[in-house]
Amino acid sequence: MFDVFFTLWVTDLLSWFIKLIALTASVLFVLYLVYITWLKAEKTKKPFPVHSKKVFLKAIILTTVIYNIFWFLVLKYNGMYVFEWNKFEMKLSNTYFLILPILISYLILAILFFLTKSRIKKLV
Amino acid sequence: MASTLIIGIGTTGLNIIEEAQQWHYEFTGKNKPDKNVEYLFFETDLNAKPKTTPLGTSDIKEVYIDLKRHDATIHSLREDANVDNEWVPDVEQLLFAGTGAGWMSSYGRLALWDSTNFMRVHSEINDAYIRINGDSNTKIIIVGSLLGGTGSGLCVDIAYLTRKITNNSNVEGIFLLPPEVMNNIDSEKLKLNAYSALAAIDYYTNIENKYSVNWPNIGKLESKNPPYKYIQYLSVNFFDATSQLNFDELLKLAGLTLLLNFIDSNVPNINLIRDQINAQRVNGNEHHNTIGLKMIQYPVKQMEELFALNESKIILNSWIDKTHFFDHGIKKEISAIDSIINNETPKDIENIIEKSFDVLKSIKGPDNLMLFENLNSNIDNIILKNTGTYKIPAYIYSLFTTTLNSSYYHIFKNNSYLLRDSIIYQIIEYIDKKTDDYENIEVSKKFLKAVVDGFKNLIGFYTQNYKIQINGLSWDNRLKEIIEMLLADKTKYVLINQKKEFYSFLFTEIIEYLSIYTLVFELDKIIEAIEGGSTLKTIQRSELPTFELLEKFTDIVTKVINSDEKNTKSIKRRLREIENVLNDDKIKLIFYVYNYGNWKTDFKKAGETYASMPNKPKTRDLTISSLYSYLHKISKTNNDDLYSNFVGKFVQEITSRSLFSNIDIIHIIQNLDNNSIRNVELKNLYKANCQSIREKLPPLVRIKTTDEFIIASNALLYVFHDKVIGNNQGILPNCQPAPMQHAYIDTPSFKDVIIFYQEYGYMGNSNGVDRFYKPLVNNSFVDLYKRDILKCFNSTAKMKHVPYLSEKEFKNNYLK
Numbered sequence: 001m002f003d004v005f006f007t008l009w010v011t012d013l014l015s016w017f018i019k020l021i022a023l024t025a026s027v028l029f030v031l032y033l034v035y036i037t038w039l040k041a042e043k044t045k046k047p048f049p050v051h052s053k054k055v056f057l058k059a060i061i062l063t064t065v066i067y068n069i070f071w072f073l074v075l076k077y078n079g080m081y082v083f084e085w086n087k088f089e090m091k092l093s094n095t096y097f098l099i100l101p102i103l104i105s106y107l108i109l110a111i112l113f114f115l116t117k118s119r120i121k122k123l124v
Numbered sequence: 125m126a127s128t129l130i131i132g133i134g135t136t137g138l139n140i141i142e143e144a145q146q147w148h149y150e151f152t153g154k155n156k157p158d159k160n161v162e163y164l165f166f167e168t169d170l171n172a173k174p175k176t177t178p179l180g181t182s183d184i185k186e187v188y189i190d191l192k193r194h195d196a197t198i199h200s201l202r203e204d205a206n207v208d209n210e211w212v213p214d215v216e217q218l219l220f221a222g223t224g225a226g227w228m229s230s231y232g233r234l235a236l237w238d239s240t241n242f243m244r245v246h247s248e249i250n251d252a253y254i255r256i257n258g259d260s261n262t263k264i265i266i267v268g269s270l271l272g273g274t275g276s277g278l279c280v281d282i283a284y285l286t287r288k289i290t291n292n293s294n295v296e297g298i299f300l301l302p303p304e305v306m307n308n309i310d311s312e313k314l315k316l317n318a319y320s321a322l323a324a325i326d327y328y329t330n331i332e333n334k335y336s337v338n339w340p341n342i343g344k345l346e347s348k349n350p351p352y353k354y355i356q357y358l359s360v361n362f363f364d365a366t367s368q369l370n371f372d373e374l375l376k377l378a379g380l381t382l383l384l385n386f387i388d389s390n391v392p393n394i395n396l397i398r399d400q401i402n403a404q405r406v407n408g409n410e411h412h413n414t415i416g417l418k419m420i421q422y423p424v425k426q427m428e429e430l431f432a433l434n435e436s437k438i439i440l441n442s443w444i445d446k447t448h449f450f451d452h453g454i455k456k457e458i459s460a461i462d463s464i465i466n467n468e469t470p471k472d473i474e475n476i477i478e479k480s481f482d483v484l485k486s487i488k489g490p491d492n493l494m495l496f497e498n499l500n501s502n503i504d505n506i507i508l509k510n511t512g513t514y515k516i517p518a519y520i521y522s523l524f525t526t527t528l529n530s531s532y533y534h535i536f537k538n539n540s541y542l543l544r545d546s547i548i549y550q551i552i553e554y555i556d557k558k559t560d561d562y563e564n565i566e567v568s569k570k571f572l573k574a575v576v577d578g579f580k581n582l583i584g585f586y587t588q589n590y591k592i593q594i595n596g597l598s599w600d601n602r603l604k605e606i607i608e609m610l611l612a613d614k615t616k617y618v619l620i621n622q623k624k625e626f627y628s629f630l631f632t633e634i635i636e637y638l639s640i641y642t643l644v645f646e647l648d649k650i651i652e653a654i655e656g657g658s659t660l661k662t663i664q665r666s667e668l669p670t671f672e673l674l675e676k677f678t679d680i681v682t683k684v685i686n687s688d689e690k691n692t693k694s695i696k697r698r699l700r701e702i703e704n705v706l707n708d709d710k711i712k713l714i715f716y717v718y719n720y721g722n723w724k725t726d727f728k729k730a731g732e733t734y735a736s737m738p739n740k741p742k743t744r745d746l747t748i749s750s751l752y753s754y755l756h757k758i759s760k761t762n763n764d765d766l767y768s769n770f771v772g773k774f775v776q777e778i779t780s781r782s783l784f785s786n787i788d789i790i791h792i793i794q795n796l797d798n799n800s801i802r803n804v805e806l807k808n809l810y811k812a813n814c815q816s817i818r819e820k821l822p823p824l825v826r827i828k829t830t831d832e833f834i835i836a837s838n839a840l841l842y843v844f845h846d847k848v849i850g851n852n853q854g855i856l857p858n859c860q861p862a863p864m865q866h867a868y869i870d871t872p873s874f875k876d877v878i879i880f881y882q883e884y885g886y887m888g889n890s891n892g893v894d895r896f897y898k899p900l901v902n903n904s905f906v907d908l909y910k911r912d913i914l915k916c917f918n919s920t921a922k923m924k925h926v927p928y929l930s931e932k933e934f935k936n937n938y939l940k
Contacts, residue, residue, distance in 0.1 A: 048622070
């Protein structure tokens, strides 16, 4: 389990897939937890749909911060030498391929952020 | 403080009191001295209403003794064996209620004998006497004409009745006599009225004849005393002039004569004019007299009123101007505010709607809890699944449907008046503010139109965006759609554990739809009312401003400015009246003099002074309340109130500014040029010696050529003014005070005036007996009248016109 989240290296494609699924799912799970906690904590007189979407935006930002901390810990554990930025080989050891699950998680957060933002705009 | 009770009988009686009141205003700025004077008038004609003075008020208390039930009164009097009823006339079918006594004395008398009228008269006299603190020094003066049915019918009864009620014998009269020549078709009736009234007064003035009457309410009233201690007669005919006075001038003179009885009677330690005149009437056999009177006046009050009328007209016109309004004194086109209306009104309407929605929050739900508390309990029911047999959508539907009487829909519907009232109040406040800001009804109409347009746009918006239509059935359909739409998101919120918040949101949304639905419905009604539908009022009876109401305001103001309708007060008419008086060279006994030679120049100079004055009166100073509420209040009463209130206030404003110079009238007379005959006549009067002045004061009755008034040795020529020039010297250069010759009487209120006054009653000594003026003996019309009356006198004429004397008494004593 530790390796799934904290080790960058993968030995096979299946492990990479597991990593991809686990990372994105955990990001969404963290986001959900932050969201409902925040929603419970913050009371408002604003219309509920607007309020919930605003809280969702804030939850995305907080989740990103949490995810950054996680990303920092990953870097600290694996060291910077694992990254070979000037190579692009079609192998499992390709740096870009290895960090793709993390990038996808960030991308999902970004998409959710902009989608929610546009929905709020429509509601208001 | 000497007190006076003045009683007018008939329309002319009212006119005389009105003139006295007007004179009093002109000399003192008040309608009457104080609480020591009361004006009452008794009238059978319900159309006769007292005129107001320029103050906009009248202190004349009208008491109508109508003949609506004359037939019942006649029957009951005839059937009552305990009352004197020989004189009671037949039921006269031509006599309609409210039209007066029909120029028949008997019906005038009958009006007093109706028990309701009698009690009214009794209590009014009694109350008025108490109000003036009546005592043995109180003077009671009955005034009127002897021509009409009311005056001639009441003249004797009212005098005895007043003496009885007040237990005061100081009852005097001032009566107008008929002219020598009458050309109207009813002249026979009038002659008979006047002649029989004079006969009745004469009959009871003779101490050998007893007044003995069984009244319907107070029983027997007997008296051997004359009805009047003293009567002054005036007529349009001069003693020695070929021409005659016009009736309006006669009324003014009669009013002035009446005024002399109570002017300054509220001033402490003053020698009252009436007391000084009474002191000269020492002979107990003299009951009747007439007067010679002339007056020179600097008509400041008339000019002040004229000025106030002109200025009022300018302000009132600005209220109804259809093209311009005044913005801080600058005239601007009304079209210039279109941009302001376009910019401001949408925001204002938004505020109105927002505030109106607030009132719905105070509504109670079906469980008699506050609306949102009630909704919370509904949410709990849904979450705890206590919705009975209903599924959630059906449960929500049942809470808001039109089909269940306890639903929120019906609660809103039943309370929709709150929303409507709130909107009405805010529109009133809005139009009130705009009317006050712009002081122009046309501008107010524009703002009202903008409100209507704004409401229409709002309805359009709601109809389009909320798909709400104004009818009950469509609400249920729309409700289903709304519930379906909102519940579509249900799962999403359940997933994030926000069920309660979601349903709370859902109910809030439905309530908002319902509020908008109610609002649209009410707005539609309000628009319809503003545009000419039936009037809408709040529970507190506040009326929604409508175009019709604003139009009514315009009509009222227009009428006050320009009306020529009979019995309506208008600036135009009053301006004409005053200008006619000031321009009238035909007035014979009242002379007006001016500081700058004529009233127009005086007026112009006053205008220049006024123009240079800061702080001119503003609408708010005159209306006190806001212009809209002022006009609204007035629209509920009548036009006269606007005239009286507004012009009255303006007159007070102008009076307080002393626009017309306080120059002494003597100075004005001395500086008169000799360019007009009138000026010469005036100067001659001023410079004349006492004898010449007496000769210039002809008696105001015409007596037979064989008779003659003799100036008794103790008869004084009076000159009334506000001061005696130093060392008891008179104000006239060639007529100085002398004992038993003439007297100057200073009374503080006669400031811009000199009045010359001479009484005529003594007719010389014949065979050692002093002869005094008696109208039925000495007046020149007597023989002519007698001849005409004899031609037409019969029992019907007696029944209609001779209520006080029997046929025999009348014929034997007065027609031979």
